Structure formats: structure tokens, C-alpha cells
Amino acid sequence: MGAGKSTIGRLLAKELRLPFKDSDKEIEQRTGADIPWIFDVEGEQGFREREQAVICSLCESDGLVLATGGGAVLRPQNRQALRNCGRVVYLHASVEQQIDRTARDRNRPLLRAPNPGQVLADLLAIRDPLYREIADVIIETDERPPRMVVQEILERLEALAPR
Ligand SMILES: Nc1ncnc2c1ncn2[C@@H]1O[C@H](COP(=O)(O)OP(=O)(O)O)[C@@H](O)[C@H]1O
Ligand SMILES: O=C(O)C1=C[C@@H](OP(=O)(O)O)[C@@H](O)[C@H](O)C1
Numbered sequence: 484m485g486a487g488k489s490t491i492g493r494l495l496a497k498e499l500r501l502p503f504k505d506s507d508k509e510i511e512q513r514t515g516a517d518i519p520w521i522f523d524v525e526g527e528q529g530f531r532e533r534e535q536a537v538i539c540s541l542c543e544s545d546g547l548v549l550a551t552g553g554g555a556v557l558r559p560q561n562r563q564a565l566r567n568c569g570r571v572v573y574l575h576a577s578v579e580q581q582i583d584r585t586a587r588d589r590n591r592p593l594l595r596a597p598n599p600g601q602v603l604a605d606l607l608a609i610r611d612p613l614y615r616e617i618a619d620v621i622i623e624t625d626e627r628p629p630r631m632v633v634q635e636i637l638e639r640l641e642a643l644a645p646r
């Protein structure tokens with residue numbers, strides 16, 4: 484959360500002239516409700532079910548940039564679908580930057596806690612190995628404006644051997 488997936492994904496898609504999808508937006512559209520509502524009414528597991536359905540269906544299309552939510556890697560089915568369907572970019576941010584970038588937003592239910600910094604640190608400890616397991620490239624986003632992050636992604640993807 485706050486690594487910049489939604490922001491960078493949209494910019495990257497524009498550069499690549501590809502359609503852009505954000506799994507969180509897609510979940511909201513398909514559900515007809517926002518993410519806090521889904522967490523409140525269906526719990527995190529209800530949200531994860533919806534997330535898996537959306538990611539696995541979007542991974543069937545070719546030629547798009549997909550930004551997932553930060554917890555998408557928790558399910559092995561999602562990791563496999565992402566790995567199989569294209570290149571995976573892990574946008575890394577320090578917990579300090581995550582805190583700064585998410586502080587004003589009220590739409591991340593997992594951060595509605597007394598100490599969101601501790602939540603982010605705990606989640607990163609669990610998820611970092613999962614991100615690394617599926618990433619083709621890992622990009623540092625701390626102290627780098629979105630345009631610079633996009634340029635680095637393009638260069639790093641270009642340098643990869645064709646699949
Ligand atoms: N590289 C960056 N530098 C500074 N601010 C950023 C950067 N990437 C994203 N942001 C800002 O951080 C906030 C969260 O970004 P977002 O794209 O929603 O992250 P994610 O989808 O990974 O949770 C937004 O306000 C966005 O403008
Ligand atoms: O990390 C998570 O578990 C989540 C991240 C959010 O997306 P972003 O990573 O785009 O903020 C969103 O999917 C939901 O609030 C859960």
C-alpha cells in the first residue's frame with residue numbers, strides 16, 4: 484500500500500499505449516460497492532475471494548497493464564496467474580514512505596488501526612518474500628517521482644530476455 488502501483492501502473496500503460504486495469508477498481512465496479520464496504524460487510528476473506536476472481540479473469544487477457552492491490556500475492560492462485568500471464572514488477576517502498584503516501588487516504592481498511600506504521604511493517608515482513616518470488620524486476624520508489632519510476636520500469640523490462 485502506497486508503493487505507487489495504481490499511480491505508476493496508469494502512467495506505464497499510457498507510455499506503452501496499453502489499456503490499464505486496477506484490480507481494486509474492477510472489484511468495486513463488479514461489486515457495486517467500495518472497498519471499505521466490502522471489508523466491513525464481507526470481511527477480509529470476502530474481499531480476497533473477489534480479488535482472486537478479478538485477478539484470475541484479468542490475467543486471461545493479453546496486452547494490458549494491471550495494478551493489483553498489495554495483498555494480491557497472499558493467494559498462491561494469484562501468484563501463479565500473475566507469473567503466467569506476463570511480466571511482474573515489484574514496486575518497493577520503505578514503510579516510512581508508505582506511511583506518508585497513505586496518510587490522507589481513508590479507503591484502505593487495513594490501515595484503520597491505531598498504529599498503521601506497525602501494520603505496514605508487519606504486512607511487508609510477510610509479503611516481501613512473496614513479491615520477490617514472482618517479480619521479474621524490483622524497482623525502488625523511495626524519493627523518486629512517478630515519472631522516473633516509470634522510465635526505470637521501461638528500461639528494466641526492455642533489458643529482460645524475451646520469454
Ligand atoms: N514515486 C512516488 N513518489 C511520490 N508519491 C507517490 C509515488 N507513487 C505514488 N505516490 C502517491 O502516493 C499515493 C498512493 O499511491 P497509489 O498509487 O495509490 O499506491 P498503491 O496503489 O500502491 O497503494 C498517491 O497519492 C500517489 O500520488
Ligand atoms: O495491502 C492490502 O491488503 C490491500 C491493499 C489495497 O490496495 P493498494 O495496495 O493499491 O493500496 C486494497 O487492495 C485493499 O485495501 C487491501
Ligand SMILES: [Mg+2]
Nearest residue numbers: 488489551552
Ligand atoms: Mg492501488
